[in-house]
Amino acid sequence: MRFYEYEAREIVKRAGIPVTDFGFATSATEARAIAERIGGPAVIKSQVLTGGRMKAGGVRFADTPDEAEQHAEAILALEIGGHMPRGVLVDPKAQVKQEYYAGVVWDGTRKRPLMLFSDMGGIDIEQVAEEHPGHVGRGHYSNLLPFPDYQAKQVIAAAGVTGSALNRLTPILARLARLFRERDMTLAEINPLAQLGDGSFVALDAHMEMENEGMPRQQALLAELGIGADEGTREGHEPSPFEAAVKAIDAADHRGVIQGKDTGFHGNLGLVIGAGGGSLTLTDAVRGHGGRPANYSEIGGNPSVAKACGLAKAVLRKDGVEKIAVMMSIVSNTRVDIVARGVIKACLELDKDPAETIAIFRIPGAWEEEGSKILDRYGVDYCDRSVSMHEAAGRAVAKIQGAAA
Amino acid sequence: MPGLFIDVEVHDSVGDDVELAKKLEEVCPVDIFKATPGGLEIREEQLDECVLCELCLEPAPPGTVRVVKLYDGTALERT
Numbered sequence: 001m002r003f004y005e006y007e008a009r010e011i012v013k014r015a016g017i018p019v020t021d022f023g024f025a026t027s028a029t030e031a032r033a034i035a036e037r038i039g040g041p042a043v044i045k046s047q048v049l050t051g052g053r054m055k056a057g058g059v060r061f062a063d064t065p066d067e068a069e070q071h072a073e074a075i076l077a078l079e080i081g082g083h084m085p086r087g088v089l090v091d092p093k094a095q096v097k098q099e100y101y102a103g104v105v106w107d108g109t110r111k112r113p114l115m116l117f118s119d120m121g122g123i124d125i126e127q128v129a130e131e132h133p134g135h136v137g138r139g140h141y142s143n144l145l146p147f148p149d150y151q152a153k154q155v156i157a158a159a160g161v162t163g164s165a166l167n168r169l170t171p172i173l174a175r176l177a178r179l180f181r182e183r184d185m186t187l188a189e190i191n192p193l194a195q196l197g198d199g200s201f202v203a204l205d206a207h208m209e210m211e212n213e214g215m216p217r218q219q220a221l222l223a224e225l226g227i228g229a230d231e232g233t234r235e236g237h238e239p240s241p242f243e244a245a246v247k248a249i250d251a252a253d254h255r256g257v258i259q260g261k262d263t264g265f266h267g268n269l270g271l272v273i274g275a276g277g278g279s280l281t282l283t284d285a286v287r288g289h290g291g292r293p294a295n296y297s298e299i300g301g302n303p304s305v306a307k308a309c310g311l312a313k314a315v316l317r318k319d320g321v322e323k324i325a326v327m328m329s330i331v332s333n334t335r336v337d338i339v340a341r342g343v344i345k346a347c348l349e350l351d352k353d354p355a356e357t358i359a360i361f362r363i364p365g366a367w368e369e370e371g372s373k374i375l376d377r378y379g380v381d382y383c384d385r386s387v388s389m390h391e392a393a394g395r396a397v398a399k400i401q402g403a404a405a
Numbered sequence: 406m407p408g409l410f411i412d413v414e415v416h417d418s419v420g421d422d423v424e425l426a427k428k429l430e431e432v433c434p435v436d437i438f439k440a441t442p443g444g445l446e447i448r449e450e451q452l453d454e455c456v457l458c459e460l461c462l463e464p465a466p467p468g469t470v471r472v473v474k475l476y477d478g479t480a481l482e483r484t
């Protein structure tokens with residue numbers, strides 16, 4: 001789940017990290033009142049869940065409350081990247097001595113949070129890491145054990161920070177690391193983390209993303225921030241008809257899990273993929289063989305036949321899909337016979353011949369023998385775990401390319 | 406709509422056994438059986454959801470409930 005900047009800053013503030021005396025306004029009059037309270041130059045920032053605010057004119061500087069009101073009015077009417085702002089954030093213009101970066105991100109490979117720190121803030125951390133690797137400190141920490149401050153200190157020191165700055169920054173990164181864990185975040189970023197003229201530090205911008213599955217545990221926080229359940233996860237894009245259809249099928253039946261994404265996919269080979277991280281690997285393998293996936297999908301946890309059928313139908317109904325590849329990873333415990341029934345049923349209900357339509361069925365899973373019998377009965381080409389995921393993807397691509405030739 | 410993959414056959418001799426019908430409704434994890442005042446109803450739209458768990462074979466007298474796998478012609482039944 002994504003947060004607006006004003007919410008992210010509030011989360012940071014609640015964690016004990018210093019922030020400016022910012023305010024959130026949904027009208028120009030409110031923005032003016034906040035600027036009057038600030039009593040000096042202010043920054044007016046559009047609150048949208050998209051990047052490119054500065055370039056689009058969504059961040060403006062005001063020297064007086066009058067100016068703040070005018071800018072707020074303009075920004076509130078400004079669409080950025082297809083998003084209308086939720087409001088504006090009015091922030092005192094800080095006298096910044098130096099900008100730093102502090103962030104924590106979930107490292108899916110190491111299955112641990114990863115702290116990142118740089119003394120070059122205000123720009124993308126990816127760019128700093130690429131161009132000035134010596135200015136980025138990194139460090140994983142446990143998701144279970146208590147977090148000791150010295151781990152944060154090591155990461156900051158690795159970015160070349162010393163002396164009193166190191167001592168003052170340590171509790172900030174440590175609090176961010178704890179916040180990340182306690183609030184079920186997948187990303188918690190302060191950029192820039194500014195050092196002011198008096199040597200103190202303050203978060204000038206924050207970016208937070210929460211694990212969707214963590215939302216029920218964080219209901220109290222979400223309610224305090226005024227975020228209603230109707231807002232969902234605030235995904236970055238409107239779900240496509242395919243994505244919405246798959247989501248609805250999944251929600252209607254508690255058995256098993258299916259997922260489908262097709263934003264950015266325009267291929268002719270539909271994918272129904274299951275288990276153990278196989279979805280990404282197999283989608284990549286299809287691409288690696290020169291194939292064009294029509295979608296990304298996941299199926300697992302022993303869905304009903306109806307659910308497997310629903311996913312396969314949604315894939316087959318997509319524009320441009322000629323064939324479907326059903327591929328299970330080696331660690332699948334999902335029943336092969338149930339998925340086979342679902343996919344074959346989808347073909348038949350759409351008046352398609354399963355033998356022609358299913359390019360390959362890689363069957364590792366539970367009840368393989370029963371699955372084989374069903375696939376045999378309908379003449380579907382299948383393989384077991386002796387054929388690697390890479391080879392199975394290759395066979396599917398060869399078949400669809402052969403059909404096109 | 407009958408199942409594409411699975412059929413369930415119940416012998417006439419137990420078709421109106423209300424107690425058995427209730428038992429079958431209770432044990433089947435995918436709601437294929439429905440107990441009615443007149444006995445037993447098979448919910449055809451659920452047939453393909455059968456997970457071949459054999460739980461329905463236990464409460465019925467041997468041979469009176471058969472779960473037929475239409476894809477290979479074999480059946481699950483208590484002998």
Ligand code: SF4
Binds near residue numbers: 432434435457
């Ligand atoms: S085998 Fe199991 S799932 Fe199938 S009909 Fe009997 S009880 Fe229901």
